[in-house]
Amino acid sequence: MNLLIELLAFAVAIGVLVVVHEYGHYSVARLCGVKVLRFSIGFGKPLFQRVSPKTGTEWTIAALPLGGYVKMLDERETGGAPIPAELLDQAFNRKSVWRRFAIVAAGPVANFLLAIVLFALVFATGVTEPAAVIATPAPNTPAAVAGLEGGETIVAARTGDASESEPVRSWSDLRWKLLGAAFDHKRVTLSAKDAHGTSDFQLDLHGVTEKDVDDDFMSHLGFEPGGGKLTVAGVQPGSAAQQAGLAAGDRLRAVDGIPTDNATTFIGYVKSHAGRPLTLQVERPVRGGQSQGQGQLDNIRIVPQSQRDETTGQPIGRIGAELATQVPSIDVHYGPIESLQLGARRTWDLAVYSVRMFGRMIVGEASLKNLSGPVTIADYAGKSARLGPSAFLSFLALVSISLGVLNLLPIPVLDGGHLLYYLVEAVTGKVVSDRWQLVFQRAGLACIVALSAIALFNDLARLIHF
Template sequence: MNLLIELLAFAVAIGVLVVVHEYGHYSVARLCGVKVLRFSIGFGKPLFQWVSPKTGTEWTIAALPLGGYVKMLDERETGGAPIPVEALPHAFNRQSVWRRFAIVAAGPVANFLLAIVLFALVFATGVTEPAAVVASPAPNTPAALAGFDGGETIVAVRAENAGEAAPVRSWSDLRWKLLGAAFDHKRVVLSAKDAHGTSDFQLDLRGITEKDVDDDFMSHLGFEPGGGKLTVAGVQPDSAAQKAGLVAGDRLRTVDGIPTDNATAFIAYVKSHAGKPMTLQVERGGQAEGKREDVRIVPQSQRDEATGQQIGRIGAELATQVPSIDVHYGPVESLQLGARRTWDLAVYSVRMFGRMIVGEASLKNLSGPVTIADYAGKSARLGPSAFLSFLALVSISLGVLNLLPIPVLDGGHLLYYLVEAVTGKVVSDRWQLVFQRAGLACIVALSAIALFNDLARLIHF
């Protein structure tokens, strides 16, 4: 059943993105007076075909639904057959360089516009997200050095020396704001509320490296969602948890006197205490609020296959219930936020791709169709908002990818047109052929790496 959901969600996602991208090319070509011969969804053998009586365009759905194309009237692609004189003004190659530029750029632009609309829909209909409540940070992390103890609710972010404070509405909103500041290596001031009022915390992001951004960014800063309930969901037989008397339903309040409300931080603490006794303060199910018990537990020492080091495990399954918030926005604000989120993601994608090229970021960040299908299914099962957000994210990725200055992609053609606009000369067919072969090699290499990453994630090596 899960596989069917993934395949259907993947087909819907790819279908929508391809149609929007190619319709961008088609609509601007029509506005520029260019004759469109075929609009194809997919490649290979046509499954369905019909011809528009008004425009003469052949609309096709082909057997291989992993892309599409718009074929326009072009003297270079007639196989030597002459084009009637009256049709020449409608040929793509007869258009001005800026019209050709607009037609080619319209595909990626359509993907960005789709992302803006999708994000705006999510913002306007409302989305439930974790609140920006922080858990107790690990020692020596930027969050701990800034003075956070845990339990604070971050309400605003501003630059260190100047600038208007930007409100923080949710955990994901906080993450995006900190990610932007980390890319610029800035110090920021976070305003947070707790039981004693509102305080400012200065967070230093100047030492954040590109690898830190690649990995679990918020965890590296010491930020984890907090303020919720960390409970024991299950206990494994003959485990340290069972021997200590932990049972399903126990709520973990403190570990060695340190408040704990986040599974990630708790697991990290347990791992660092292999063979060392710990004291857990738990709240038993069915007892009144505030009535707690102390449980002494010694994590079992096990070898971590990833690092080869000995780590602690207690054999308990954990569940975290963090406070959430329903975020709603008006129509105008939703469009503004959709545009801002699209811009932020597009810039982040370009920066990340550039760092992968120069070796400052791992190529493991590339994903292929298997991973996309997996996330399509997962987001579809989470609900409409999650699927729309996923669709917007992939649409942005498709737009950015197509704008890369690689021949055979839209960005490669745009580069040719820029050279033509500056020099007044068309890039020769000979050089275009050379660049096309090089570009094809780049695309094959990128596809191979993405597919390898997909397979590596599936078999975990």
């Protein structure tokens, strides 16, 4: 059943994105007076064909639905056959360089517009997200250095020398604000609310490296969702947790006197104490009846068992307990105008992030493991579809942005490569020769094949965990 959901979600996602992208090309071509011969969704053998009696465009659905194309009237692609004189003014190659530029750019632009609309729909209809409550930050992280102690709710953020703070409505909102500031190595002033009121904290991100942004940068900064309940969901037989007397349903309150409400932070602390005793403060539910208020508090001494980390080869501590975290959530709603503004801003932020990430992969500052192929896309499509409409629409917007950015890369055979040709033509007044276009096309095709191979390898590596 899960496989069927993934395939259906993947088909819907690819279908929508391809139609929108190609319709961008089609609509602007029509506006510029170019005759469109074929609008095809997919490649290969046609499964459905219909010719529009008004425009003469052949609308096609083909057997291989991993893409599409718009074929326009062009003197260079007739195989030597002449174009009727009455149609010459509708040929793509006869249009001005800026009209050709607009037609080619319209595909990626359509993907960005789709992302804005999808994000706006998510914001306008409302979404349930974790609240911006932080757990106790790890020592020496930027959050800890700033003075945050855990349990605070971040309500606003001001980046750099900005005159006004922007509201922080959810954990996702906080993450995006910190991501942008981390990329630019700027200082952030966070307004945090706790039981004593609201205070400002200065977060210094100048020391954050590109690799830190590559990884889970929120954890690196010392930010983990907090304010919730960290409970034991299960205990492995013969483990340190069982020997210490931990049981399913126990709520972990503190470790060595440090409040804990986040699984990631707790696990990291346990890993760093292999073979060394810890003291857990545990709240235990009242057995045998309804409990009112707080349960029984116990202190438990536990010694994490030392095991070898398969990745680093270093000893790490494990207690053999399955954990569950219940974090406070918030329903976030926005008005129509604000939703469009936020949708445009989120689309811009993601597009800039994608370009920066791709640039860093080219120069070797980011891992090529960040590339994903159709298997990973299908997996995430299925997962987001099972989470609900908001998650699926957000996923669709994210992939639409990625498709738009990918097509704008200055690689021949992609839209960006053609746009580069037109810029050269606009500056020099000369069309790039067919010979050089053929050379660049072969080089571009090699780049695309190499990127596809890497993405497919990454998909398989994630699938079989090697």
